[in-house]
Amino acid sequence: MAMEGEKRRYITSAELRGHNTPGDLWISIQGKVYDVTRWVKDHPGGDIPLLNLAGQDVTDAFVAYHPATTWTLLDRFFIGYLADYRVSAVSKDYRRLVAEFARLGLFDKKGHGVLFSLIFMSFIFLVSVSGVLLSTDASVHLISGLLMGLLWIQSGFLGHDSGHYNVMISPGFNRLMQILSGNCLTGISIGWWKRNHNAHHIACNSLDFDPDVQHIPLFAVSSKFFNSLTSYFYERKLAFNSVARFLVSYQHWTFYPVMCVARVNLFAQSALLLLSKKKKVPGRWQEIVGCTIFWIWYPLLLSALPNWTERAMFVAANFAVTGIQHVQFCLNHFSASVYVGQPRGNDWFEKQTMGTLDILCSPWMDWFHGGLQFQVEHHLFPRLPRCHLRRISPYVEELCRKHRLPYTAASFWDANLRTIATLRTAALQARDLTKPVPKNLVWEAVNTHG
Incomplete structure (x- = not known):
């Protein structure tokens, strides 16, 4: 960390993006930049999460996966401050929700x-x-x-x-x-x-x-x-x-x-x-x-x-x-939105909600789905014990509505129909590659019958 009176080092997002290889890997968390090149091989979550998000601000992903006790471990990797650090309105609300669930002790209460x-x-x-x-x-x-x-x-x-x-x-x-x-x-x-x-x-x-x-x-x-x-x-x-x-x-x-x-x-x-x-x-x-x-x-x-x-x-x-x-x-995923390219750390909430689908069911059927029925909630809060997922779902739905993001939920039967429709649409396209690819495969899948 910089000592008092020492000049701070500021790093731009463009410079941060340049350090995105296994042998030169930087990330940014809440406005601070860390060189985690030597940490990649020892990362408890494996090397893939760091490699996939290399050279980016990863605050939301870090918050989702790590308890507050891990923040102090970051100091040894600190190299400077992100000069053009910005936080979207969605991320601000998401982080407040994580902090609120932590304050309520939900991440630690596992039930029976x-x-x-x-x-x-x-x-x-x-x-x-x-x-x-x-x-x-x-x-x-x-x-x-x-x-x-x-x-x-x-x-x-x-x-x-x-x-x-x-x-x-x-x-x-x-x-x-x-x-x-x-x-x-x-x-x-x-x-x-x-x-x-x-x-x-x-x-x-x-x-x-x-x-x-x-x-x-x-x-x-x-x-x-x-x-x-x-x-x-x-x-x-x-x-x-x-x-x-x-x-x-x-x-x-x-x-x-x-x-x-x-x-x-x-x-x-x-x-x-x-x-x-x-x-x-x-x-x-x-x-x-x-x-x-x-x-x-x-x-x-x-x-x-x-x-x-x-x-x-x-x-x-x-x-x-x-x-x-x-x-x-x-x-939970086949009939949801898909994209091509490297994941980005600054649209964490958006990508998780757009790429997942909840299954509607009664509480007595939770044993059958094992927590997978609250896939949107689980992707946003992966550390949260499954016994709390039903409780927090209204908060997630409200946040999605506030920011005009999809909160997709369907019955087990309808989710199967959506999945088969998605597969059928792609199957028909595979049979005739001379026809133009539709701009929105998910829309085509939902509206395909027969």
Whole structure:
């Protein structure tokens, strides 16, 4: 920090933008500029959030992801002041809302939802395993398979929450919960999920930066993918070739069947990351051991079934049920606004609200959606425990109305219709590339019937 009487160093936004590479990375937070080049590799949230927002003011993203205790840690990276620092009216209101929720203690009050989830999950696991080991009835085995799928869904919700905030009493126990609920119970790397999910939150619905909308060659939510965009997350071109064109042309028919087996991709992505020598994975060996445990107990459970037909039935039931969760992930974003390009730190609130969609449901159905039904609220306040999302939704809706921003919400049924309509629109465009691309794909999707 500058000593009293020492001349302050002022840095312009243009100069800040020039420091946007892994070897020279500056960011600005609330009018101060920080050189975080050496911190990138040690950043708890991974390198992707910093790389994606390099050379920008990142105040809103920082406020969203970090508690007040982290502000003091910034001093060691301080190098000067942003000369032309400005705050939009939307950002001012957003930051006031974050401060108000912090004052009320909402970020720290987790309720008893995690305890209830753990009890529910333990019960389902025991019933499912008992059904396989203690019964010879094929219908009981089928029910056990369906219950195992339900268990994986609830485990996914818990793993999601534990990646955003401490669901347990300490970071150590939180990490243990992540390994147990993710790696050991479902075979999915929590490290892979955090890397993927952080990139998604920072670059919500950016076609070339958000991995959650990059599903070429199977799906394309926008005709912009027909230009073979480069994925900055996967570090490769998303080639729109003849195979991709054929698959995308029928994506509105294949969407649900693919979702039923989407977990295979999660297994593969987890293995690729954990075995990669280029990517840094905190606690890599913990994760590998956890996934190994899954690939021991799950095949052993399958081997207890009397024949291959029932084993296939059990696995199919697992995957079909968890397909519901994969559909849920897509409903929140596939029919929302998309864009091409690097995410920007000065329109955080706008991009999060435009790229997300809430699911309308009664409180008694919250267990089914696991907090994903309040996707707008979750994207704006990712550290907020899910038990508070319903409570804060009126404040978010009011702020959107004040600044004339979209606050999109639909029933589970309507959200499915919107998603299929979006996929159908892009599918029809893929079949005939000679026709001009519509200016507003979301409008076309909502107004397409048949």
